Amino acid sequence: MQRRSVLQAAALASLSPLAWADGYPAKPVRLIVPFAPGGTTDIIARILSERMNGLLGQTMVVENKAGGGGTVGAMEIVRAAADGYTLGVATVSTTAANPAINPRIAYNPLTDFTPVINVAATPNVIAVHPSFPARDYKSFVAELKKNPGKHSYSTSGTGGIGHLQMELYKTLAGVFVLHIPYRGAGPALNDTVAGQVPMIFDNLPSALPFIKDGRLIPIVVASSRRVPSLPNVPTFQEVGLEPVNRMAFYGIHGPKGLPKEVVDKVNAAMKKAVEIPDVRKRIEDTGSIILANSPAEFAAQIAAEFEVYKKVVALQKLKLD
Known part of the structure; x- marks a missing residue:
């Protein structure tokens, strides 16, 4: 019996990442919103999750994890397994503004997440x-x-x-x-x-x-x-x-080490979602602009915003109360 378990584990380990990703997702996917219900982050997350259910073949469940200006929810993503079953909404607050002003934050916005897609920007x-x-x-x-x-x-x-x-x-x-x-x-x-x-x-x-x-x-x-x-x-x-005069953004990211095949699969599904006329209309009706870019482009945007807010904090000598 023990030998069979070892062989089964070895067989699973021998699967290529692509073969594993072909079966993803095999269960519901959590989408962490790092703010309370009712805000823009929550609104856009719920618009997307409704259509992602069909596009991914599994339910995408929105969970609100508020607190700390978004850092409580962000840490929930950092601590999650890098298997694609916990994703989160990335905002300027969680990936740039808050890390720039708060040196006690227990994550690095540039290294502790895997950017997937920047869905939209808004005034x-x-x-x-x-x-x-x-x-x-x-x-x-x-x-x-x-x-x-x-x-x-x-x-x-x-x-x-x-x-x-x-x-x-x-x-x-x-x-x-x-x-x-x-x-x-x-x-x-x-x-x-x-x-x-x-x-x-x-x-x-x-x-x-x-x-x-x-x-x-x-x-x-x-x-x-x-x-x-x-x-x-x-x-x-x-x-x-x-x-x-800087706009906010709403993207999707996961914990660091998220397999490329999962990133690509979620990115492609999100791009399809925002091309659905009613989804695009609902997002644009909020005043937002659809971006739907690549993981690399989103990573560059996060780095750029983080640098801007670090300079703002330094130049204006901003500190937490």
Whole structure:
């Protein structure tokens, strides 16, 4: 009996990676969202997972692991087996902004993950509650300069892209507002829409429904050009603050050492998913731009964003509270 087990193990070990990958996935795949439900990361993950179920032949189960500005969920991916059954959504917050500002993070964004695909990029927005005494950028910055420290802003978490971009904005614009971090964009939006926090720096897709309903007022966006759904809202570049004009991204990655054949299979399935008209429309309706690039291209983007935010942290002397 023991000899048979040894022989079976040897036979499995002799299978080529390609032969093994041909059977992948043989069970449900976990997709870790490193933020609470309701934010843009969660929205895009669920749009994709619905169609990936059919394309991969197995259920893709979304799991929200919030906390630490996305680092709790990121660590869940780092600790997972490199077999393709635990993947995660990679964001600028988890792979660049948070690692740049927090030296205590227990992972290296460049070496502890396997990039698979960057699915989409999206603008960010500063939006205010309708009770805020400003409804356009000129009056907004005037109010902040008139009342330093009076107002506060919410984000998806300390060290996330919203936090670092807003802190950079504060430095360049010469204003001061207090940071109120949450465990994801969903809770941050809820409190801002309720008027408990007067403003938010958020990804546009999660904020846009509230903007359309008039429950939030958009002030300025981080985008390469004006957003069609917000034609009267200027970009940071237009108001003279080009360094703040960086978009967020939503990609897929896994733990380091993920077999190339699995990476290629998931990459190909994701590319097919975003070519499905209703999937593409739902993602683009959030204000996002489809990217669907290669693993190598995504790795280069992560490295570039990490370098940008390291420089921001150093130049602006940003530290965690």
